[in-house]
Structure formats: structure tokens, C-alpha cells
Amino acid sequence: MTDRQAAPNSRKAQHIVNEVRRRIIEREWRQGDRIPDEADLAVEFDVARATVNKALQLLADEGLLDRRRRAGTRVAVDPVRKATFTIAIVREQVEQAGMAYSYRVIAQRRSPLPADIAARLGLPEGRTLVHMRAVHYGDGKPFQLEDRWINPHAAPELESADFWHLNANEWLVRNAPYLRADLSFSAENANRRDARLLQTQAGQALLVMHRTTWNDLGPITTVRVAFQPGHVVGAGNTQSRG
């Protein structure tokens, strides 16, 4: 009964992860220290080496450990600060905040690519793509402003889609799986249009997100999202599975 091994089967790897993390946090193993090799730990925890391997790989992915063949595993000197964050679908985000979601397309037309957007997409300037601007609202108040370019060549079914009535955001998520994505954040002073559409004043600092996706046929879409003033995006810990 004193034996509260907690998880007799299932979850041994997680137990090892926790225990190793504890030893690092509590300085039993200090930064730069070599830790016992997989075989030793397997004996200590009474598990198969593969289980130890799984646990340590997870910690290495998190940046807590440095692993090298022959050299062994050591506690990372500069624990890399990683964070993962998930981009929620706007509607869910708004509804989760208990607000009523609505969406308005401001403009949609085919236009030649300006230079800066062309550079993002890696397409020649002047090429004609679909350009649309839309605002997402929560309880009638502007939540975010979206300025998007879509490349129909990368999404064949797109020609038939009518973004005046469909939410482009959601259509793309569901119908255009991507292979690679670029994402970045920056801050910009609201220009006149931003200010008007977000119902704020020109000059207001806005958090801006740029996102571009590609599949095997080329760039799919690039979007500039300007959030309402004061918006905060948060990222969680670097926890994968577990």
C-alpha cells in the first residue's frame, strides 16, 4: 500500500519525463551536466530502454536536454525558449469569449499583385490574384481586420467558391491543406483605413499578424490580420503530448 507507483503500466514514459524534469528544476542535475545514459536509466526506472528513449526525446524536443550519440545526454546550458501557439478560427475565438460573431466582406475583386505581396508569395509582381478585405466582429464591435490574397492556381476548387457569402477563412482551413506556413507578428500604427474599419483612431498601435501558406502547387494565400487595439495573443508552454 505504501506502493503508490501511481501508474503501474501505461504512462511510464510520462513518469520519467516528470522525474527528469524535477531533477533538473531542483538542481540535482545542473546545466551542462551529463546525465546517466539510457541503459542506466532504464535499469533505475525498471523499464525498457525504448521507454527511456521516448521520454528523453520529448525533453530534448522541448529544449531541456541536449542529446548526442556517443557523447550522451546533458542538461541544456541554454534551455531554448520555445512556445507553441495555435491559431484559432476567428469565429470560435469570438464565440468562446461569449460574443456573437459576425463577418462582413468589405471588398472582393481580382487585382494585380503589388510588389510587397508578390514578394511574400514568391510570385511575379502584377500577376492577378483574388484580393479580399473583411472584418470580423464580436457583438458588433470590430474584432479583427483581414486583408487577404488568394492564389486560385493553388486551389482549383476555389473558382467556384463565392467568398461574398462564404467565410474565406474557414473555407481555406477546410479545403486547402498546406504543406508549409510562414507566420509572423509585428506592430503597426493604424493607418486611416485600419482605423476606420476597426473603429479606432489613426496612429493607434495594432498587433499585426502575417501568414502565408503553400502547398505543392505553390502559394495558396497570404493574409495580413490587424487585431483590435489591445488584443493579446498568447502562447502556451512547450508541451507536446502528455
Add this chain to the structure above:
Amino acid sequence: MTDRQAAPNSRKAQHIVNEVRRRIIEREWRQGDRIPDEADLAVEFDVARATVNKALQLLADEGLLDRRRRAGTRVAVDPVRKATFTIAIVREQVEQAGMAYSYRVIAQRRSPLPADIAARLGLPEGRTLVHMRAVHYGDGKPFQLEDRWINPHAAPELESADFWHLNANEWLVRNAPYLRADLSFSAENANRRDARLLQTQAGQALLVMHRTTWNDLGPITTVRVAFQPGHVVGAGNTQSRG
């Protein structure tokens, strides 16, 4: 000879990851479709089930697949958009840009916690912590401004008497391992002090990062980093090991 299995041993799981991803991108398997179960795929790829399991778990972590016991694996309807970004150490970031790094501590002293910071840390308002402000420079130009609060109680092994004389940065290095971290981005108009220290004008939109870390003893530190105007932080794809 037509057999260009590429990776005869080592890397079979990765091969499966790539192949499954390809089938999804090319719509062989569409959103919501049930895909063959692990046993079948193991036969198809001529590997052990554990190998298929590893591959599919990775894709599920990325959000491309939804897996449930008994119900099987299906292509996610709303591929979750995840991104991981790594916060580089400032010095490395600056030097990688080919600039000379320097660093100046503007102020370091003990101060009572203001309400907003106390809330971040989960400590009572008015508690005395170490407060420091510093600027990081690249080639003499301000790169980022750092406003940090440090909780010495999170480092038990340090005599509190010693602590007050320690360089705060050094202290942080010694206390790097943390259990949990919070990270967020927002945009703020530069106030007078921001503007002065970053050599820009008040009102300029600044990208601001807040970061707080905890270990088992409580909050370690919280920091507000204001980046130079125009700074962009980028996040990579959701690729784990590969």
C-alpha cells in the same frame, strides 16, 4: 533497381509521415475521411505497427489527423494551425544579424510590486522584488527594451544577502530551468520612456512581448520586452522532429 526505397532502414516512420501528408495535400484522403487503420498501413508500408503509430501520432500532434480509439483515424476537418517559435537569446539574435551586441542596465533596485505586475506573478501587491530595466543594442542602436521583475524567493540556495548584489542577468542564467512559462504578444504605443530608450517617438507602435516563468517554488521572473519599431518575430511551421 526500380526499387528506390530511399531509406532502407532508419527513417521509415518519416517516410510514412511524408506519404500520409502527401495523400492529404493531394486529396487522396479528404477532410473528414477515415484512413486505414494502423495494422493495414503497417502491411502496406511493410513495417511494424509501432512504426506506423509513431508516424500517425506525430501528424496528430500537428493537428492534421484526428485519432480516437475504436473510431479510428481521420483527416482533421479543421486542421489546427499551430506554430512554434523559439525565443532566441538576444545577444545571439543581434550577432546573427551581423551587428555588435551591447547591453546597458538602466536601473536595478528593490521596489514594491505594482498591481498589474503582481497579478501576472500571482503575488500580493506591494511585495518587494527586484526590478530592473535594461536596453540591448545592436551596433549601438537600441534593439530591445527590457523591463523585468525578479523574485529571489524562487532561488532557495542563494543567500538572500548575496542576492541583492548579484548581477540580475547572471542570476537568471543560474535559474534558467523553469516548469511553466507564459508568453504573449501585443502592440502598444510607445510611451515617453519607451521612446527615449528606444530612440524613437512617443506614439510609435511597438511590438511588446510579455513572458513569465515559474518553477516549483513559485514565480521566477516576469518581463516586458519592447522591440524596436518595425521588429518582426517569426514562427516556423509545426514540425517537430523530422
Add this chain to the structure above:
DNA sequence: TGCGGAACTATGTCTAGACTAATCCAAGTG
């Protein structure tokens, strides 16, 4: 008809053993 439980099935996790591959290290060579 409705409900509880039994049977089933696909994934989750682990094991013991094998082989591979990256390195570090030391010994030998020019």
C-alpha cells in the same frame, strides 16, 4: 422503446532484442 452491459475494435503504451549510425578517443603512422 429505452437502457445497461457485453463484445468488439482501433489506438496507446510498453518490452526485449537487434541493428544502425554518429561520435569520441586512442593508438599507430608518416
Add this chain to the structure above:
DNA sequence: CACTTGGATTAGTCTAGACATAGTTCCGCA
């Protein structure tokens, strides 16, 4: 002394088989 070569060590990956667990489905009973 620098360079090459071979051996030893440690992580990386895979396999075949086993059992655990969570859902689904369906059947019998009230």
C-alpha cells in the same frame, strides 16, 4: 606533430508481440 584508422560507446530506429484502455455497436431485458 598532424593525420588517419579502428574500436568503443551511446543515441536513433525498428520489430514482433503483448496487454491496457477507450470508445462503438449491438443485443437482451425490462
